[in-house]
Each structure stands twice: as structure tokens, then as C-alpha cells.
Amino acid sequence: MPGPERPDAAPDAQPLSLDEVHAVARLARLDLPADRAELFRHQLGAVIGYVNRLRAMNLEGVEPLASPLEQPGSLAPDEPGPTLSPDTVAALAPERFEHFVKVPKVLGDAGGSA
Amino acid sequence: MTLGGPSSPADWCAASVSAIRDAVASRRATALDICDAFLARIDAHNPRLNAFLQVFHDHARTQARAIDAAVARGEPAPPLAGVPIAIKDNIALDFGFTTCASRLLERYRSPFTATAARRLIDAGAVILGKTNLDEFAMGSTTEHSAFGPTRNPWDESRVPGGTSGGSAAAVTAGLCAAALGSDTGGSIRQPAGWCGVVGLKPTYGRVSRFGLVAHASSLDQIGPITRTVGDAMHLLRVLAAHDPADATSLTDAGERLNAIESPARPGSASLAGRRIGILRQSLDATNAPSVRDAIERAAEALRRAGATVATIDLPSLDHAIAAYYIIATAEASSNLARFDGVRFGRRADLRPGEGLDALYARSRSEGLGPEVQRRIMLGTHVLRAGYADAYYQTALCARRVIRDEYAAVFATGCDAILMPTSPAPALRLGEVSGDPLAMYLQDLYTVGVNLAGLPAIAIPGGWDRAGEKPLPVGVQLVGPPLGEPRLAAIARVIEAATEPAPTPTAS
Numbered sequence: 001m002p003g004p005e006r007p008d009a010a011p012d013a014q015p016l017s018l019d020e021v022h023a024v025a026r027l028a029r030l031d032l033p034a035d036r037a038e039l040f041r042h043q044l045g046a047v048i049g050y051v052n053r054l055r056a057m058n059l060e061g062v063e064p065l066a067s068p069l070e071q072p073g074s075l076a077p078d079e080p081g082p083t084l085s086p087d088t089v090a091a092l093a094p095e096r097f098e099h100f101v102k103v104p105k106v107l108g109d110a111g112g113s114a
Numbered sequence: 115m116t117l118g119g120p121s122s123p124a125d126w127c128a129a130s131v132s133a134i135r136d137a138v139a140s141r142r143a144t145a146l147d148i149c150d151a152f153l154a155r156i157d158a159h160n161p162r163l164n165a166f167l168q169v170f171h172d173h174a175r176t177q178a179r180a181i182d183a184a185v186a187r188g189e190p191a192p193p194l195a196g197v198p199i200a201i202k203d204n205i206a207l208d209f210g211f212t213t214c215a216s217r218l219l220e221r222y223r224s225p226f227t228a229t230a231a232r233r234l235i236d237a238g239a240v241i242l243g244k245t246n247l248d249e250f251a252m253g254s255t256t257e258h259s260a261f262g263p264t265r266n267p268w269d270e271s272r273v274p275g276g277t278s279g280g281s282a283a284a285v286t287a288g289l290c291a292a293a294l295g296s297d298t299g300g301s302i303r304q305p306a307g308w309c310g311v312v313g314l315k316p317t318y319g320r321v322s323r324f325g326l327v328a329h330a331s332s333l334d335q336i337g338p339i340t341r342t343v344g345d346a347m348h349l350l351r352v353l354a355a356h357d358p359a360d361a362t363s364l365t366d367a368g369e370r371l372n373a374i375e376s377p378a379r380p381g382s383a384s385l386a387g388r389r390i391g392i393l394r395q396s397l398d399a400t401n402a403p404s405v406r407d408a409i410e411r412a413a414e415a416l417r418r419a420g421a422t423v424a425t426i427d428l429p430s431l432d433h434a435i436a437a438y439y440i441i442a443t444a445e446a447s448s449n450l451a452r453f454d455g456v457r458f459g460r461r462a463d464l465r466p467g468e469g470l471d472a473l474y475a476r477s478r479s480e481g482l483g484p485e486v487q488r489r490i491m492l493g494t495h496v497l498r499a500g501y502a503d504a505y506y507q508t509a510l511c512a513r514r515v516i517r518d519e520y521a522a523v524f525a526t527g528c529d530a531i532l533m534p535t536s537p538a539p540a541l542r543l544g545e546v547s548g549d550p551l552a553m554y555l556q557d558l559y560t561v562g563v564n565l566a567g568l569p570a571i572a573i574p575g576g577w578d579r580a581g582e583k584p585l586p587v588g589v590q591l592v593g594p595p596l597g598e599p600r601l602a603a604i605a606r607v608i609e610a611a612t613e614p615a616p617t618p619t620a621s
Contacts, residue, residue, distance in 0.1 A: 021491075028447060028494040029454070029471070030487055031479040044492055046551045051436040051496075054508050057515065064510030065517060067332040068318045068567020069362055076358050088225045094461035103456055106470050 016045050126151050127288035131197050131345040134291055135238070138196030141185060145178035145196030149240050152198045156242065156289045164264050165274075165284040167203050168210050169243040174198070177240045193352055195238035200290040202281050203244035204251050205231055205336065206325040214327050215259035216249045218459045218481025228325020229357045230294060230336045237352045242290050245280030249483045250450065251301055251329045253277050254553050255541065258485040263543060266309060269583040272540040275305030281339045282309040292340045292349055296326055298333045299438055300535070300560025303572035306339055307535030307588020310574045310615055312605075313339045314346040317595050318567030319364035321350075322357035330445035331362070333438075333564040343573060343605045347371075350598060370596055383420030385607060388600075390416050390591075391426030391523055393533035393559075402538040408575030408587040412532055415611035416604065426531060428519045431562060433512050438561035439554055440496050440509035447493025450486070453478060488550060517566040524594040530604050533559050535588035539578040559590060569598045573605045574612050586615070 016024075021041045025032040032040065086099040095102040126134060126148045137143040153171055160166050181196045201207060204214045206224035213219045227235070235241065248258035256279025257263040264279045266272040267287040274283040278295030282305035285293050295302040297315040306313025314337045321336045328334060338349035355368040395401075396409045413423050455461040455477025462476035479487070496505035523531060536556055546553040563570045575589035589608060593601040 016495075020495075024491050024495050024498070027498065028487075028490045029451075029474040029478055030482075030490065031475045036484070036487075040488060040491060043488060043550050044495070047439060047492060047554070048495070050551055050554075051440055051505065051509075054433055054436045054440075054512050057430065057433055057512055059508060059511040059515065062511040062514055064507055065514035066510055067362070068517065068565075069364075075361060084225055089457075092222070092225065092458040094455065094459065101457055104464060104468070104470055104473055 016041050016048065124151050124155070127155050129291070130342055131194070131291050131340065131348050134197050135191065135193065135195050138181065138185060139191030145181040145185075145240060146175060148196055149174050149178035149198055149242075152242055152288075152290060155287075159287055159289060162265065162270065163267060163283050163287060163289075164262050165245055165280040165287065165289060166200065166243040167213060167215065167246050167259075167261055167280070170210060170241060173209055174240050174242050177235075181238055181240070192236070192238035193348070194234060197239050197291050198242050199234055199239045200242050200245045200281055200284045200293040201231055202247055202278050202293065202295050204247060204296060204327040204329075205294055206327070207231055207241065207244070210244060212327065213244070213261075214250045215247045215261055216482065216486070217260045218453055218478075220260070220460065222459055224325070226325060228336075229322035229359060230353050231325065233352055233355065234294070234349075245278070245284055245293060247280055247301075248277040249486050250327065250446070251277040251296055251298055251334075252446065252485050252489050254300070254304060254556055255543075255546065256280060256305070257543065257547050258483060260483055265543070266540050266585075268310065268585055269540070269581070272542050272585070273308070273545075275308035275536075275540060277301040277305075278313075278339060279305045282306050282311055282313065285309070285311045285339050285341060292338055292345055294336055295339045296329075296334055296336050297564065298329045298335075299442060299564050300557050302337045302339060303535050303560055303570060303588070303590055304557070306572040307590070308540040308586065310586025310588070311339055311341055312343055312346050312574070312609075313337070313572040313588075314350060314598070315563060315570045316350060316354065316598060317364070317569040318564075319362050320367050320569070320596070320598070321353045322355070322360045322363050322367075324357055324359040324363075328445075328449040330442040331449065332445060333442060335564070343571070343602050343609050346571065347598070347602045364596075366596070371599060383418075385416060385604065386420035388416075388421040388529045388604065389527050390421050390423045390604065391528040391531045392423060393431070393531055394425050394427050395431060396533050400537060401534055402578065402580075402587075404539060404576065404578035404580065404585075404587045405534045405537060408589050409532065409534060411611065412575050412589045412608045415607055416532070418611075419607045421529075421604070421607075423532075426523050426528060428516075428523070428531075428562065430512065430516050430519055431558070434516055434562040434565060435554060435557055437509040437512040437516065438557070438565060439492070440505050441513065441565070443489045443493035444497050444506050444509075445493070447490045447497065450482075450490055453481065455481070485550070513565045516562050520562070520566045520568060520592070521594075529593070530597070530601055531592040533590050533592065535559060535572045535590045539585040539587055563592055568595060569593050569601055571598075571601050571605050573608050574615070575608065576612060
């Protein structure tokens, strides 16, 4: 297929370990079945091997550029305006109780983050 | 087409945006008849193409009737009166669903309408439906839609490109007069190129992103996909405006769009005095022969119109994909953290004793497709403690270098840079679906524009006849910030010189 050369065999490629893949999945709040973890290890390893080519650029003294707009955006005046009603927002949630969003128990046994 | 307009209602499906608007405004045709012609064509062809995820038959006809009534009352016709338009389904409307082609948002009803769509509706556009995309606008082929791929109208065994593949296919097949797409790394220009239509990615901040479901906020931009350069600018003049609801909207977003681009020297050829740079890699053997031919023909047309054409270099071009896939995935992993199964979208069932973490992880894993999960994983990895400096911060520095290289070319007096939209014409369905890196590498010529926030336009540049069916080949022009009018004037020269389309298979 036409396109840029594929650098699969980049010498500095560091494929992810399976443990790292699972650690990243936990941070990203994703459940990874074993077969998908193995597939992702291979596919993400190839991409990471490719993006490591940035190390070849001379970036000494270069400031990071997070947005094409270097000036801060124009902020709206800090004045109350129309907003969505609590009922409209609660109606978007998969489960609600009156105008509240309903969530599983977050405190005590079985609640909260591990 | 005769001056009086098409002789049968179905012919409106090939008419330009301005021809439709003028016919409705002067009551030579009704918005309702034109709307019905497009709806009939959608009903006939969409089952094969899968360009539309939703079609708003009743809503569109109601809008069309209201426009006809206003014109009949003698009210001034707005700039898009009765023009049937399709909206990519990651742009919010307060009717129908806003799915982002994701199971997670399959039944999501937005309580508001995106500013860009609102401006089209206020200008008299008739909204026909929502178009297919790669889930959350992540992909290059529209195969990563949870609701099945869109097919390329020129060859249904091929992809239309992506992520605005549904919009590009719909415009190509005459299922709408124009469509909105969004472009984070080429998602308007690449499908426009692979479908043989025009795709305009405006300057970052030109068009409001309010109501565009965020993929990568510093890269995303809404823009039009149309059949002609003139139509693209017609839509941009409606879309471009400062929006207080988007903090990245430029205060002068709507300005400098009505300037008439006249020859630099009165009475001379249309592009006399203009300087066009051809990106050096455009003629490399890594591009398909039809792509190199299209670039050479475009350059020749520009020379004939009086422009000076010379080769230019963007030394860091080969690093753009790497910088892009770090920055885009980092931003995506943050933006998509909101899809947690709590406040909106799909929620997974929990087993007894399971808590909030299980709810988050299972809702996301059940609701999001593999490409979205891969990108969230990659973005999470490049932002991890201990890795962020090596990846994310490095990519931001590379971004500045890439942006400055474009600026340096324009600072030499270059009015636009000519380059391919993609290294090759449309891929076959399934050709890269198991190999994400191979898919990402197709974005060589598009991602740098988003990193730099520049305007760019994809226009038809010819035909690839190497395969069984002829395939369109796009070329791209990139300009300096807010340079859309001059870009369009240059694009029109290439448009006029390009061999017209053969009859599409969907007609």
C-alpha cells in the first residue's frame, strides 16, 4: 500500500508488557478481557514504537504548544445566564430519582473506589 | 442544467447550494419539492451506502414548508433558504439522537443544538438527517462506526474515508446538497478526497465547536463538505462567527470572508502574482502514481493561471503523525472520561456487591468500540506519571516546530501549499481494519494542518484508473490563518481544470 515507510522494526521500540497494559486499562477505567489485552499489547506497542521517533527531533529550548491559539481564549463575562434545568439534566441520566442522578452506593461496604 | 433550473424535481439533487437557494427565494421551485426529491433519493440509495444513521423525514418536510410559507409572505430569503443539508452525528441537534456512531450514546438526546447547526437552521437550511462516522470521530475509514461502515459511492467495495465518511458519501451520491463534517486530523479533507468532493477545514477558531462532541479539543474544527468550492465558501460565510459559548472561538471569526479575491495585477491572469509551494514529498514514489499525476496537473493549472509554483519543504513533516497521535489520544482520553455510565448514555448492569468502579469500567467497555478503547489506552499511557514528559510534552514541543515550519513558508510570501490529501485513493473495506498503525500512516498529509490550526481545502484533482472502477483523487491546499478566501480562489483554478466526474454508480 502506498504511504510512508513502516518502521515496525525500530530499534528503540519498547513493546508494552501485559502488566502495563492492565495497569493502563485500570487508569482508563476499562475492563480488558485477556484476548483483547494481548491484542492491545501488540497494537499499542507498534504505535508506541512508531511515536518514539520524536526522540530524533532536536527540541532543545523549544516551548510546548498546547493550542494553536497562543493567547488565552476570550472568556465570557462572569454573569448568570440561562442554563439547563435540573429536570432536563436528570432526564439525560440512565437512572434518576426525582431531579437527581441515581448512582450505586459510594460509601461503606462495596462502595467507593478500590 | 438550464438557466431556469432543473426540468424535473430529481435534478435538484445535482444542483449547487446557491442554485437551490435562489430557486426557492424566487419561487421557481418550492423547498418542499426539493426536500422530497432528496428524501426519495436517500430512501433509494441509503440502504446500500449507509451514509445516514437517521433521516428526519417529517422534521425536514416541516422545515421546508415553513420556508416556503415565509417566502410566500414576502419575507427576505436567508442565505440557505430551502437548502437540504446533512449533519455529522457528532454535532448536537435538539431533535433526533446524537449518537457519535457509538453504542454508548445510541439513545442520547441532546438538550441543545450546536452553534454551527443552529446557524445553518437560522439561515434557512433544511436538515435531512445525521450522517455516519467512525465512533467519536476516531478512525480514517468510517469502518469504526458501531452501526456499520459507509460505502464509497464510486466503488461500494471501498471505504469513503473518514471520519466524516457518511457526510462525504452523502454529498457525492446526491443525497444532500451539502453536509457538515468535523476535522481533527483530516476527517473532512480525507473523505472528501476519497469521494471526489470538496472538503473545507477552516482555521481553528473560525467555526464554533459548541455542541461538537469533543474528540481532541485543540485540534477539532467543524467545516463543510460540498460539491463545489463556491458552495463550501457559501456555507463558511454562514458558519463563521464569534461564539461566546466557545472560549476558543476567534473574536474575528466571521471577518475577512467577503473580500473579493481579484488578480494581484488588474487585467492579468487570475493568479498572476500569487505564489504556490508544492510540498517536496508530494511527488515521492511513496504516493500512488495517480496522486502524483493529480499534483502535477494541479500545479500546471496554477501555472497557466499565472501563479509562480515552486517546491517547498516542511522538514518535520515525517514527525507530524507521531506528534498528532500522542496529542490527539491524550486529549481524547481526557474528553471521553465523561462517558462513565452515570450522567448520560448507556449504563451497565451491576452484580450484587459491585460499586462505582465496576460501573464505570463495565459501562465504558460495553459501550465503546475497540478503536476508541485503543485510543483511550494510548492517551492514558502518554499522560501517565513518569511518561508524560517523554511523550506528551515532547509532542507539544514538536507541535510548535511543525507550526513554525508552516509559518516560515507563508512568511516567504507563499500564498498556499499544494499537497496530496492522502498517499493513495480509497482503500478497500477491511484493508487496514486490523492494523491501526497502517491506518494512522495514511494521515501523513492531513494531521500537520490541525496541529498548526491552519485552514485547508481538499478538491477533486483527477481519477485513478488502475482498478476495476475509476476512483477520485483529491489534492489539498493549505493556507495561513484566516486565509480561506484566497485559498478558495486558488482552489477554483484547480477545480476548473479537473476532469469532471463520470456518472456515479449511485445515480
